Amino acid sequence: MKYNFDTPIDRKNTNCLKHDLLDHFFGKTDILPMWIADMDIAIPDFIIDAVKKRAEHPVYGYTAFSKNYFQNFIDWMYKRHGVVIEKEWICFSPGVVPALNMSVLTYTNKNDKIIIQPPVYPPFFSTIKDHDRVVVENNLQFCNGNFCMDFEDLESKIDEQTTMFILCNPHNPGGRCWKKEELEKLIHICHKNNITIISDEIHSDLIRNNHQHTSMLS
Numbered sequence: 063m064k065y066n067f068d069t070p071i072d073r074k075n076t077n078c079l080k081h082d083l084l085d086h087f088f089g090k091t092d093i094l095p096m097w098i099a100d101m102d103i104a105i106p107d108f109i110i111d112a113v114k115k116r117a118e119h120p121v122y123g124y125t126a127f128s129k130n131y132f133q134n135f136i137d138w139m140y141k142r143h144g145v146v147i148e149k150e151w152i153c154f155s156p157g158v159v160p161a162l163n164m165s166v167l168t169y170t171n172k173n174d175k176i177i178i179q180p181p182v183y184p185p186f187f188s189t190i191k192d193h194d195r196v197v198v199e200n201n202l203q204f205c206n207g208n209f210c211m212d213f214e215d216l217e218s219k220i221d222e223q224t225t226m227f228i229l230c231n232p233h234n235p236g237g238r239c240w241k242k243e244e245l246e247k248l249i250h251i252c253h254k255n256n257i258t259i260i261s262d263e264i265h266s267d268l269i270r271n272n273h274q275h276t277s278m279l280s
Protein backbone atom coordinates (compact mmCIF):
# COMPACT_ATOMS: atom_id res chain seq x y z
CA MET A 63 0.00 0.00 0.00
CA LYS A 64 1.32 3.44 -0.93
CA TYR A 65 0.54 6.36 1.36
CA ASN A 66 0.94 9.98 0.43
CA PHE A 67 2.07 12.09 3.37
CA ASP A 68 3.46 14.92 1.22
CA THR A 69 0.54 16.59 -0.56
CA PRO A 70 -0.99 19.41 1.54
CA ILE A 71 -4.78 19.11 1.72
CA ASP A 72 -6.86 22.25 2.22
CA ARG A 73 -9.43 21.55 4.96
CA LYS A 74 -10.62 25.12 5.42
CA ASN A 75 -14.40 25.73 5.24
CA THR A 76 -15.26 22.07 5.84
CA ASN A 77 -16.58 22.63 9.42
CA CYS A 78 -13.27 21.26 10.58
CA LEU A 79 -12.62 21.85 14.28
CA LYS A 80 -8.86 22.05 13.82
CA HIS A 81 -8.66 24.67 11.07
CA ASP A 82 -12.02 26.45 11.02
CA LEU A 83 -12.21 27.32 14.74
CA LEU A 84 -8.75 28.87 15.12
CA ASP A 85 -10.24 32.30 15.73
CA HIS A 86 -12.66 30.89 18.31
CA PHE A 87 -9.95 29.04 20.28
CA PHE A 88 -6.91 31.30 19.81
CA GLY A 89 -8.26 34.70 18.69
CA LYS A 90 -6.22 34.62 15.46
CA THR A 91 -5.99 32.62 12.25
CA ASP A 92 -2.38 33.07 11.08
CA ILE A 93 -1.09 30.14 13.16
CA LEU A 94 -0.51 26.41 12.62
CA PRO A 95 -3.08 24.35 14.55
CA MET A 96 -0.91 21.78 16.34
CA TRP A 97 -3.13 21.35 19.41
CA ILE A 98 -5.32 18.42 18.43
CA ALA A 99 -4.75 14.76 17.48
CA ASP A 100 -6.25 15.22 14.03
CA MET A 101 -4.15 14.43 10.96
CA ASP A 102 -4.15 16.33 7.68
CA ILE A 103 -3.20 13.33 5.51
CA ALA A 104 -5.54 11.50 3.14
CA ILE A 105 -7.29 8.40 4.41
CA PRO A 106 -6.37 5.19 2.47
CA ASP A 107 -8.41 4.43 -0.67
CA PHE A 108 -9.83 1.16 0.63
CA ILE A 109 -11.57 3.01 3.49
CA ILE A 110 -12.97 5.67 1.13
CA ASP A 111 -14.20 2.88 -1.18
CA ALA A 112 -15.97 1.06 1.67
CA VAL A 113 -17.68 4.28 2.85
CA LYS A 114 -18.71 5.11 -0.74
CA LYS A 115 -20.11 1.61 -1.25
CA ARG A 116 -22.26 1.98 1.85
CA ALA A 117 -23.32 5.52 0.91
CA GLU A 118 -24.50 4.32 -2.49
CA HIS A 119 -27.23 2.23 -0.90
CA PRO A 120 -30.21 4.63 -0.99
CA VAL A 121 -31.71 3.74 2.40
CA TYR A 122 -29.87 5.12 5.46
CA GLY A 123 -31.84 3.24 8.13
CA TYR A 124 -30.97 1.91 11.56
CA THR A 125 -27.93 -0.36 11.56
CA ALA A 126 -27.02 -3.52 13.45
CA PHE A 127 -23.60 -5.01 14.24
CA SER A 128 -22.14 -6.88 11.27
CA LYS A 129 -21.64 -10.65 11.56
CA ASN A 130 -17.90 -10.34 12.25
CA TYR A 131 -17.98 -7.21 14.43
CA PHE A 132 -17.26 -8.82 17.80
CA GLN A 133 -14.94 -11.57 16.51
CA ASN A 134 -12.79 -9.07 14.58
CA PHE A 135 -12.25 -7.07 17.76
CA ILE A 136 -11.56 -10.19 19.85
CA ASP A 137 -9.04 -11.45 17.25
CA TRP A 138 -7.32 -8.06 17.00
CA MET A 139 -6.91 -7.72 20.77
CA TYR A 140 -5.37 -11.19 20.95
CA LYS A 141 -3.13 -10.84 17.91
CA ARG A 142 -1.92 -7.35 18.76
CA HIS A 143 -1.90 -7.28 22.56
CA GLY A 144 -2.12 -10.93 23.66
CA VAL A 145 -5.36 -10.16 25.50
CA VAL A 146 -8.14 -12.74 25.63
CA ILE A 147 -11.56 -11.08 25.56
CA GLU A 148 -14.98 -12.66 25.78
CA LYS A 149 -17.82 -11.40 23.62
CA GLU A 150 -20.02 -10.77 26.67
CA TRP A 151 -17.51 -8.21 28.00
CA ILE A 152 -17.79 -5.96 24.95
CA CYS A 153 -20.09 -2.98 25.10
CA PHE A 154 -20.41 -0.60 22.15
CA SER A 155 -19.71 3.10 22.65
CA PRO A 156 -19.76 5.88 20.02
CA GLY A 157 -16.35 7.06 21.27
CA VAL A 158 -13.88 6.82 24.13
CA VAL A 159 -14.86 10.15 25.71
CA PRO A 160 -18.56 9.14 25.73
CA ALA A 161 -17.47 5.83 27.34
CA LEU A 162 -15.57 7.75 30.04
CA ASN A 163 -18.66 9.87 30.74
CA MET A 164 -20.92 6.80 30.90
CA SER A 165 -18.47 5.02 33.22
CA VAL A 166 -18.35 7.99 35.60
CA LEU A 167 -22.16 8.15 35.68
CA THR A 168 -22.52 4.38 36.10
CA TYR A 169 -19.87 3.61 38.73
CA THR A 170 -19.70 6.77 40.87
CA ASN A 171 -22.08 9.11 42.71
CA LYS A 172 -22.28 12.89 42.95
CA ASN A 173 -19.42 14.39 45.03
CA ASP A 174 -17.34 11.20 44.74
CA LYS A 175 -13.60 11.77 44.26
CA ILE A 176 -12.00 10.52 41.04
CA ILE A 177 -8.22 10.32 40.61
CA ILE A 178 -6.41 11.24 37.40
CA GLN A 179 -2.71 11.71 36.58
CA PRO A 180 -1.98 15.17 35.11
CA PRO A 181 -0.66 16.39 32.83
CA VAL A 182 -3.37 14.42 31.04
CA TYR A 183 -5.85 14.64 28.14
CA PRO A 184 -8.17 17.56 29.12
CA PRO A 185 -11.51 15.68 28.79
CA PHE A 186 -10.42 13.58 31.81
CA PHE A 187 -11.05 16.72 33.89
CA SER A 188 -14.34 17.71 32.25
CA THR A 189 -15.83 14.21 32.36
CA ILE A 190 -15.49 14.37 36.17
CA LYS A 191 -16.47 18.02 36.73
CA ASP A 192 -19.43 17.95 34.31
CA HIS A 193 -21.12 15.30 36.46
CA ASP A 194 -20.48 17.02 39.81
CA ARG A 195 -17.72 14.64 40.86
CA VAL A 196 -14.44 15.91 42.35
CA VAL A 197 -11.09 15.79 40.49
CA VAL A 198 -8.18 14.47 42.56
CA GLU A 199 -4.81 15.11 40.92
CA ASN A 200 -2.09 12.49 41.37
CA ASN A 201 0.49 14.36 39.28
CA LEU A 202 3.06 12.41 37.29
CA GLN A 203 6.69 12.95 38.29
CA PHE A 204 9.92 13.03 36.28
CA CYS A 205 12.18 10.01 36.94
CA ASN A 206 15.37 9.62 34.89
CA GLY A 207 14.06 11.77 32.06
CA ASN A 208 10.71 9.99 31.85
CA PHE A 209 7.30 10.34 33.44
CA CYS A 210 6.57 8.03 36.35
CA MET A 211 3.71 7.50 38.80
CA ASP A 212 3.91 8.84 42.36
CA PHE A 213 2.41 5.99 44.41
CA GLU A 214 3.10 7.64 47.77
CA ASP A 215 1.15 10.73 46.72
CA LEU A 216 -1.60 8.48 45.33
CA GLU A 217 -2.08 6.64 48.62
CA SER A 218 -2.04 9.89 50.59
CA LYS A 219 -4.90 11.28 48.50
CA ILE A 220 -7.29 8.34 48.85
CA ASP A 221 -10.13 8.62 51.36
CA GLU A 222 -13.65 7.27 51.86
CA GLN A 223 -15.04 9.44 49.04
CA THR A 224 -12.54 8.16 46.46
CA THR A 225 -14.29 5.65 44.22
CA MET A 226 -12.63 5.77 40.79
CA PHE A 227 -9.23 6.04 39.11
CA ILE A 228 -9.06 6.96 35.41
CA LEU A 229 -5.86 5.64 33.87
CA CYS A 230 -4.39 6.81 30.57
CA ASN A 231 -2.31 3.96 29.08
CA PRO A 232 -0.37 4.73 26.93
CA HIS A 233 -0.32 8.12 28.59
CA ASN A 234 -1.33 11.23 26.62
CA PRO A 235 0.63 13.52 26.60
CA GLY A 236 3.29 11.72 28.69
CA GLY A 237 3.97 9.09 26.03
CA ARG A 238 4.56 6.37 28.62
CA CYS A 239 3.51 2.76 28.05
CA TRP A 240 3.03 1.77 31.68
CA LYS A 241 4.98 -1.34 32.67
CA LYS A 242 3.42 -4.47 34.17
CA GLU A 243 5.02 -3.76 37.59
CA GLU A 244 3.61 -0.21 37.63
CA LEU A 245 0.14 -1.42 36.70
CA GLU A 246 0.27 -4.18 39.31
CA LYS A 247 1.19 -1.65 42.00
CA LEU A 248 -1.67 0.58 40.89
CA ILE A 249 -4.14 -2.31 40.86
CA HIS A 250 -3.00 -3.34 44.34
CA ILE A 251 -3.61 0.15 45.78
CA CYS A 252 -6.98 0.56 44.05
CA HIS A 253 -8.17 -2.93 44.97
CA LYS A 254 -7.20 -2.41 48.61
CA ASN A 255 -9.28 0.79 48.67
CA ASN A 256 -12.25 -0.47 46.65
CA ILE A 257 -11.53 1.92 43.78
CA THR A 258 -12.79 1.13 40.26
CA ILE A 259 -10.15 1.56 37.55
CA ILE A 260 -11.21 2.86 34.13
CA SER A 261 -8.39 2.31 31.64
CA ASP A 262 -8.36 4.47 28.50
CA GLU A 263 -6.14 2.55 26.06
CA ILE A 264 -7.09 4.43 22.90
CA HIS A 265 -3.45 4.89 21.82
CA SER A 266 -2.43 1.26 22.36
CA ASP A 267 -2.11 0.52 18.64
CA LEU A 268 0.33 3.40 18.07
CA ILE A 269 3.44 2.06 19.81
CA ARG A 270 6.91 2.82 18.42
CA ASN A 271 10.59 2.00 18.97
CA ASN A 272 10.15 -1.46 20.50
CA HIS A 273 8.01 -0.22 23.37
CA GLN A 274 5.29 -2.57 24.55
CA HIS A 275 1.70 -1.82 25.50
CA THR A 276 0.47 -3.73 28.54
CA SER A 277 -3.31 -3.75 28.71
CA MET A 278 -5.07 -3.62 32.06
CA LEU A 279 -6.86 -6.75 30.84
CA SER A 280 -3.65 -8.77 30.43
Ligand SMILES: Cc1ncc(COP(=O)(O)O)c(C=O)c1O
Pocket residue numbers: 099156157158159160183230234262264
Ligand atom coordinates in the same frame (compact mmCIF):
# COMPACT_ATOMS: atom_id res chain seq x y z
C1 LIG B 1 -6.40 9.65 25.88
C2 LIG B 1 -7.47 9.93 24.88
N1 LIG B 1 -8.71 9.43 25.07
C3 LIG B 1 -9.71 9.66 24.17
C4 LIG B 1 -9.49 10.42 23.02
C5 LIG B 1 -10.61 10.69 22.05
O1 LIG B 1 -11.52 9.65 22.04
P1 LIG B 1 -12.86 9.69 21.18
O2 LIG B 1 -12.61 10.63 20.02
O3 LIG B 1 -13.08 8.26 20.74
O4 LIG B 1 -13.95 10.16 22.09
C6 LIG B 1 -8.21 10.96 22.78
C7 LIG B 1 -7.94 11.78 21.59
O5 LIG B 1 -6.93 12.42 21.45
C8 LIG B 1 -7.19 10.71 23.73
O6 LIG B 1 -5.95 11.20 23.56
